Amino acid sequence: MKETVVKEPKGKAPQAGASEVVLPQLGFGGMLRWAWRQLTSMRTALFLLLMLAVAAVPGSLFPQRPSAPAEVTQYLKDNPGSGPIMDWFRLFDVYSSPWFAAIYLLLFTSLIGCVLPRAKIHWKAMRSAPPRTPKRLSRLAEYGTVTIPAGSGIDAETAVRDAAAVLKARRYRVDVRDLDTDRPSVGAEIGFMKEVGNLIFHTAMIGVLAAIAFSGLFGYSGQRVLVEGETFVNTLTGYDTFTPGANFGEGRLSPYSATLDRLVVKYDRSTEAHYGQPLDFTATLSVKDGPGAEAKTKTLKVNEPVAVGGTNLYLVGNGYAPVVTVKDGEGNVAFQGPVITIPTDGAYTSLMVIKVPDAKPKQLGFVGFFLPTAVYNDEGVAFGSDPDPFNPVLNLNAYTGDLGLDSGVPRNVFTLDTSGMKEINSRNLDAGGIVLKPNQSYTLPDGNGTISFDGIKRFAALDIRHDPGQAYVLVFALLALAGLMGSLFLNRRRVWVRTGNHPDGRTMVEFGLLARGEDHRLAGEYAAINKALHAKWLVPMDAAGQNDDEQIIINDSAQSVTAASKDQ
Amino acid sequence: MPEINQSFALLSERLMLLAGLAYAVAFCAYAWDLFTFSQAAKRGLAADTRATAAAAGVEKDAVLAGVGSGAARGSAGQDLGAGPQDRGVRPSSKTHAGSDGVTAGDSMRYGKERRVVARVAVALTILAAVVQGFAVLFRGLAAGRVPWGNMYEFCTTGSFAVAVVFLLVLTRRDLRFLGTFVIGLVLVMVVAASVAFWTPVGHLVPALQSYWLVIHVSIAVLSSAFFTLTFAMSVLQLFQSRREASIGSGKPDKFHVMRLVPNALSLENLSYRINGIAFVGWTLTLMFGSIWAEKAWGRFWGWDTKEVWTFVIWVVYAGYLHARATKGWTGTRAAWLSIVGYLCVVFNFTIVNVYFSGLHSYAGVGS
Ligand code: HEM
Numbered sequence: 001m002k003e004t005v006v007k008e009p010k011g012k013a014p015q016a017g018a019s020e021v022v023l024p025q026l027g028f029g030g031m032l033r034w035a036w037r038q039l040t041s042m043r044t045a046l047f048l049l050l051m052l053a054v055a056a057v058p059g060s061l062f063p064q065r066p067s068a069p070a071e072v073t074q075y076l077k078d079n080p081g082s083g084p085i086m087d088w089f090r091l092f093d094v095y096s097s098p099w100f101a102a103i104y105l106l107l108f109t110s111l112i113g114c115v116l117p118r119a120k121i122h123w124k125a126m127r128s129a130p131p132r133t134p135k136r137l138s139r140l141a142e143y144g145t146v147t148i149p150a151g152s153g154i155d156a157e158t159a160v161r162d163a164a165a166v167l168k169a170r171r172y173r174v175d176v177r178d179l180d181t182d183r184p185s186v187g188a189e190i191g192f193m194k195e196v197g198n199l200i201f202h203t204a205m206i207g208v209l210a211a212i213a214f215s216g217l218f219g220y221s222g223q224r225v226l227v228e229g230e231t232f233v234n235t236l237t238g239y240d241t242f243t244p245g246a247n248f249g250e251g252r253l254s255p256y257s258a259t260l261d262r263l264v265v266k267y268d269r270s271t272e273a274h275y276g277q278p279l280d281f282t283a284t285l286s287v288k289d290g291p292g293a294e295a296k297t298k299t300l301k302v303n304e305p306v307a308v309g310g311t312n313l314y315l316v317g318n319g320y321a322p323v324v325t326v327k328d329g330e331g332n333v334a335f336q337g338p339v340i341t342i343p344t345d346g347a348y349t350s351l352m353v354i355k356v357p358d359a360k361p362k363q364l365g366f367v368g369f370f371l372p373t374a375v376y377n378d379e380g381v382a383f384g385s386d387p388d389p390f391n392p393v394l395n396l397n398a399y400t401g402d403l404g405l406d407s408g409v410p411r412n413v414f415t416l417d418t419s420g421m422k423e424i425n426s427r428n429l430d431a432g433g434i435v436l437k438p439n440q441s442y443t444l445p446d447g448n449g450t451i452s453f454d455g456i457k458r459f460a461a462l463d464i465r466h467d468p469g470q471a472y473v474l475v476f477a478l479l480a481l482a483g484l485m486g487s488l489f490l491n492r493r494r495v496w497v498r499t500g501n502h503p504d505g506r507t508m509v510e511f512g513l514l515a516r517g518e519d520h521r522l523a524g525e526y527a528a529i530n531k532a533l534h535a536k537w538l539v540p541m542d543a544a545g546q547n548d549d550e551q552i553i554i555n556d557s558a559q560s561v562t563a564a565s566k567d568q
Numbered sequence: 569m570p571e572i573n574q575s576f577a578l579l580s581e582r583l584m585l586l587a588g589l590a591y592a593v594a595f596c597a598y599a600w601d602l603f604t605f606s607q608a609a610k611r612g613l614a615a616d617t618r619a620t621a622a623a624a625g626v627e628k629d630a631v632l633a634g635v636g637s638g639a640a641r642g643s644a645g646q647d648l649g650a651g652p653q654d655r656g657v658r659p660s661s662k663t664h665a666g667s668d669g670v671t672a673g674d675s676m677r678y679g680k681e682r683r684v685v686a687r688v689a690v691a692l693t694i695l696a697a698v699v700q701g702f703a704v705l706f707r708g709l710a711a712g713r714v715p716w717g718n719m720y721e722f723c724t725t726g727s728f729a730v731a732v733v734f735l736l737v738l739t740r741r742d743l744r745f746l747g748t749f750v751i752g753l754v755l756v757m758v759v760a761a762s763v764a765f766w767t768p769v770g771h772l773v774p775a776l777q778s779y780w781l782v783i784h785v786s787i788a789v790l791s792s793a794f795f796t797l798t799f800a801m802s803v804l805q806l807f808q809s810r811r812e813a814s815i816g817s818g819k820p821d822k823f824h825v826m827r828l829v830p831n832a833l834s835l836e837n838l839s840y841r842i843n844g845i846a847f848v849g850w851t852l853t854l855m856f857g858s859i860w861a862e863k864a865w866g867r868f869w870g871w872d873t874k875e876v877w878t879f880v881i882w883v884v885y886a887g888y889l890h891a892r893a894t895k896g897w898t899g900t901r902a903a904w905l906s907i908v909g910y911l912c913v914v915f916n917f918t919i920v921n922v923y924f925s926g927l928h929s930y931a932g933v934g935s
Binding site for chain 1: 855867879
């Protein structure tokens with residue numbers, strides 16, 4: 001608190017004395033108290049804030065595991081020397097790293113250590129009378145006088161009560177004092193909400209952090225890719241990937257289901273410049289709240305999640321899932337169904353892998369591309385030119401052999417390990433690559449079976465999230481905002497008015513204003529009070545200018561007001 | 569989705585070009601104003617030196633500084649008739665020590681002299697802003713949506729916001745000395761938009777089709793416009809305080825132009841106020857951005873690059889506000905923080921948008 005001094009317009013030499021810390025000769029307890037005072041000092045808060053800003057930056061420079069795990073793996077592969085060292089410093093998990101946590105935990109500790117004593121001081125200040133009237137009001141930042149003419153019937157005591165009424169009407173808290181003397185005065189104060197706002201703001205920051213931690217404990221999230229016609233059931237097995245919070249129990253999942261009926265995608269066809277740019281993704285879901293419940297139709301769009309069973313469903317991706325049938329060498333259907341592909345560009349050139357472990361006599365694997373609109377260049381190489389399926393083509397290479405699925409090593413469904421396999425179809429072989437249009441079928445060489453392209457479906461990638469903390473985050477954020485605005489835009493001021501009876505019958509009034517902290521509107525407040533006082537006593541305003549020359553300092557002891565302003 | 573209106577789009581680009589030209593001329597006028605003022609100051613100073621040869625040394629110092637009290641200007645400084653009329657003070661300090669009619673300080677009232685060139689510059693700025701306003705409007709009409717969906721539009725609408733905010737503040741405070749810097753920045757933005765970021769009018773990608781785009785981006789742009797003002801003021805503050813220190817130590821005033829600029833303390837106080845408003849704006853930007861992120865991606869915070877930098881900016885300016893209340897950190901150091909904050913804003917807007925990949929990669933450049 002002692003650091004929030006009233007600032008004086010002296011020369012600027014901020015360097016001096018800023019970092020002189022003298023270690024006191026104290027015992028262990030004293031050291032602790034000293035350390036605590038250092039930690040909760042304004043300078044430390046500032047330092048930690050700046051540290052926090054700096055510490056957040058590396059997370060934007062390097063790929064981060066939570067959002068881009070594949071890029072991190074790639075980075076480590078590309079930088080075998082520096083990568084592991086950076087990893088040791090947690091530069092790929094900046095926001096969950098101990099050093100990042102250390103900074104914000106210290107900051108919040110400092111915050112608590114700062115807020116509590118401030119709250120106590122302010123609580124006291126709010127319940128005590130405005131500070132005593134300074135001896136020399138003329139030394140205050142704003143100072144004015146009013147002279148009530150003789151014969152008006154307003155004596156010093158009436159005037160001071162009037163002044164109190166005027167200030168009260170301006171919502172000041174007033175305290176009339178010294179009525180029994182010949183220099184009665186009133187002390188008034190306003191703007192306690194400024195400090196209250198500041199305290200609310202800082203406390204709410206703690207609330208935001210706590211609410212985020214709460215989310216981490218009780219929330220969960222997962223992903224699921226749904227092909228048109230498929231149904232997601234909200235059980236652990238229904239998810240492709242699942243990230244539980246620290247305090248998650250399976251009982252928290254409510255067993256609703258959602259079927260993707262349709263995914264409609266619209267592309268820009270009206271302008272040349274943005275031809276083929278996506279305009280709209282609309283998924284239609286049939287949602288059942290529980291196993292026996294009635295199905296309701298819901299529309300899911302980007303930016304418009306669907307809320308069901310305590311979770312929200314978000315549409316975060318989409319693509320094509322060509323429907324393929326593979327018959328093996330023995331003529332049995334070894335695989336049938338939509339194959340989810342990974343779009344790699346704006347034309348939905350989509351990477352596709354099919355693994356057929358059930359094929360006999362040998363397992364089959366296919367790798368290639370699905371092109372919604374295939375165009376051929378001079379060399380006959382197909383490439384995608386439009387995201388809509390105007391000329392859909394499957395381009396695949398085929399392999400036989402061991403898919404390596406039985407070895408127990410987890411395999412990515414989107415990559416095919418061909419090390420134990422023999423290539424039987426590709427551009428490099430006499431057999432050539434497999435090129436299929438819808439409803440076409442291809443017979444694999446050497447009696448390995450057939451593959452047919454039966455149709456096209458779309459898939460939607462859904463994020464499913466349950467976050468019980470975010471409502472609290474919002475509440476605390478709004479509180480913080482309100483507190484911040486109060487703290488920044490309200491002004492805390494003190495006003496004192498002192499009156500006295502002049503021997504010639506006039507009643508002399510002087511008043512002064514003092515701001516606590518930044519206050520650029522103090523002059524305006526002065527003018528308003530000046531006007532109100534003149535109006536109260538029906539003294540014409542233009543007389544005020546002359547008053548200034550009269551120098552009616554009622555009390556002229558050499559007491560500096562700065563002492564009064566530093567009442568704490 | 570409404571059809572794209574190509575003729576409106578063309579009109580918008582023509583108007584934008586026109587506005588750019590007007591800004592360029594206004595920029596020259598502001599610079600010329602500074603130059604002529606500097607010349608006049610030099611001449612006046614020569615006269616002053618003779619006039620004040622007999623005057624008290626203290627007073628002469630004040631006049632030399634060009635930042636002295638109104639009382640000092642009342643004598644020899646009157647010839648110049650320009651420069652701030654009142655003394656800048658921290659609000660809580662006393663202002664009545666002998667100065668006449670001066671109250672709150674910071675009012676940045678200038679002398680009676682009419683700066684014709686500066687008036688022309690402001691008129692040109694108004695003209696340019698009006699034309700640019702129509703350019704922005706027609707861009708929006710052409711696309712049938714708010715005109716801030718890609719870098720070109722952020723830049724053009726953003727520079728418009730800067731110009732408007734500057735003009736609005738001009739009605740309250742005579743900040744014409746800032747014109748060269750602010751309109752210079754506006755010019756840079758318009759040129760960058762047209763040269764580096766130009767994008768034909770188009771519809772929004774689905775990720776941007778949300779009313780949160782209207783709310784979140786408009787507040788971000790507006791706050792950035794305020795930060796632009798305070799950036800320029802903080803830079804000037806650094807120059808001014810060096811000059812004040814040098815004059816204070818008895819060296820001659822070499823930097824006449826800076827007489828036009830209020831004293832460092834007034835600059836600091838005003839930029840603190842504006843930064844306070846802008847900080848609330850940035851807090852809203854951050855909050856609305858989080859709410860939108862929750863709607864779009866299912867989480868309100870995910871340390872996406874853009875989120876990281878929005879956060880960094882917020883924390884830096886929070887640091888700035890703290891600095892103003894920390895002993896030894898007001899004045900020059902606070903100004904540096906304000907500058908660093910603005911550099912982060914610029915970095916977030918340019919480098920992050922263009923070179924960093926992330927969920928926010930829809931700036932419409934590159935791919
Ligand atoms: C999470 C970290 C913090 C943030 C984001 C933060 C932010 C802010 C902001 C934006 C302000 C200016 C608005 C206002 O006056 O309310 C402020 C003021 C203030 N903060 Fe913090 N703060 C943080 C931590 C702290 C800590 C740790 C302390 C104490 C050591 C502290 C002490 C103060 C004080 C005393 C003021 C009032 C300054 C004045 O009188 O102008 N803050 N803070």
